[in-house]
Amino acid sequence: MDISKYIDYTLLAPTSTERSIIDLCHTAIKNGYYSVCVSSSYVPLAKQLLEKSGIKICSVIGFPLGAMATSAKVYEAKQAINDGADEIEMVMNLGYLKSKNYVSVLKDISDVKLAIGNKTLKVILEVSELNKNEIIKACEIILDANADFIKTSSGFSKSGATLTVVKIIKKTVKFGIKICASGGISDYETAKKYIDIGVSRITASSGFKIKQPV
Amino acid sequence: MKPINQYIDHTLLKSTASINDIGKHCEEARHHRFFSVCVNGCNVSLAKELLLHSSVKVCSVVGFPFGSTSTSAKVEETKHALKNGADEIDMVINLGFLKSKKYDEVVNDIKSVKNCMPDKALKVIIETCYLDKEEITMATQLAIKGGADFVKTSTGLGTGGATLDDVKLIKSVCSEDVKIKASGGIRDYETALEYLNLGVDRLGTSSGVAILKSVAVHSSY
Secondary structure (H helix, E strand, O other): OOOHHHEEEEOOOOOOOHHHHHHHHHHHHHHOOOEEEEOHHHHHHHHHHHOOOOOEEEEEEOOOOOOOOHHHHHHHHHHHHHOOOOEEEEEOOHHHHHOOOHHHHHHHHHHHHHHHOOOEEEEEOOHHHOOHHHHHHHHHHHHHOOOOEEEOOOOOOOOOOOHHHHHHHHHHHOOOOEEEEOOOOOEHHHHHHHHHOOOOEEEEEOOOEOOOOO | OOOHHHHEEEEEOOOOOOHHHHHHHHHHHHHHOOOEEEEOHHHHHHHHHHOOOOOOEEEEEEOOOOOOOOHHHHHHHHHHHHHOOOOEEEEEOOHHHHHOOOHHHHHHHHHHHHOOOOOOEEEEEOOHHHOOHHHHHHHHHHHHHHOOOEEEOOOOOOOOOOOHHHHHHHHHHOOOOOEEEEEOOOOOHHHHHHHHHOOOOEEEEOOHHHHHHHHHHHHOO
16 A cells, blocks of 8 residues: 555754755655644745645644643744644643643643644644553543644654554544554554554654555 | 852753642742742743742743744743743754754844843753754854843753853853853752852752752761
8 A cells, every 4th residue: 555645754853954854845745745744943944845746734833842831832833824834733731631630731722723723733642651541531632622633742752652552542532533643653564553553644754664565 | 159059940841740740849949949940831820820929030941942943933932931920031042043054043033032031031042962062152152142141051851961061162152241051960069069160150950959958968067
């Protein structure tokens, strides 16, 4: 199967240069990936590079800690959309979740969703920081907030997606929301395993081996 | 030299910090009379409320820890933190722009934030662990050009924290009126003292309480 259309091709290291963003966009065009995912300060450059390519631009927000004030996340999201982003990936507020302040977790997400209208919102759980009950609770809140995707990981924490965690998420949300698996998925076979259990999008970074082994 | 507690920004920036963690943190700061607490944007109003009627200031990070958020988002985050009671701002420079040699954009990023807070202290984090000597010199110059009140070494979440050599280098570039904040990996009294002896004006650390305990041990000799 062709998995290129499942791939968000991602470069978020804080030291990424313009040159590396140009390379990212060129590889995305060459391989026909679904999108590139970049920091909000690189959205205008990506927009310029991907004009008329059909490849979408995804901007991270409140990244990677998710501990910005809600209004700052809202503003960063709006600005990214104005600069040309098609999708927003925000990190949920983990401190609020740990404090069982669920109203504030929900408001943080739904305020961003309201601000970006019909653009796609992915919410990063950062599963490496959560236990099973927290993952289930977070999924329920994200469903309530009308986000479009649950994404497992920022890629900058202790660890990324696991098949076990994705199965827990899938069991919780059923078909209510799409799932994006991220963190440490580096080749076709691994990506395929996630797609087989119902994942709709895969985060991949430089060096991802797109080819199906023969 | 002031008492050592007055140099310390008591820092809690873990993304999973709960209301209880912030409560405990602010109580420690009040008890030990640290200069400030340094927290994430979402915790500024809580910290301010907990530290009312104390001398402890509240410091908010901005664009943290990557510095790669858009300039206008950093500005908005700063305005919001100030409105919620932040006394100081610690922002991260745009490291990608620095590495791309887009120096005007690095300065503009800093200047735009400083413009929101002419009378308050702006600390600019250059994240030395990702920079070579030339880049540290350049980043320090750009921070000063952007209006930084402090040049700060590290987020504490990069691959390394402050080093004495890096602080000496920053010091050699800074004029008298620009201060230095050393942060990242300062966990005991001896290390803290080494930085203060170099002329550092502020220490960012989550080990303030441990540092003060070892001061007590030293003074009992």
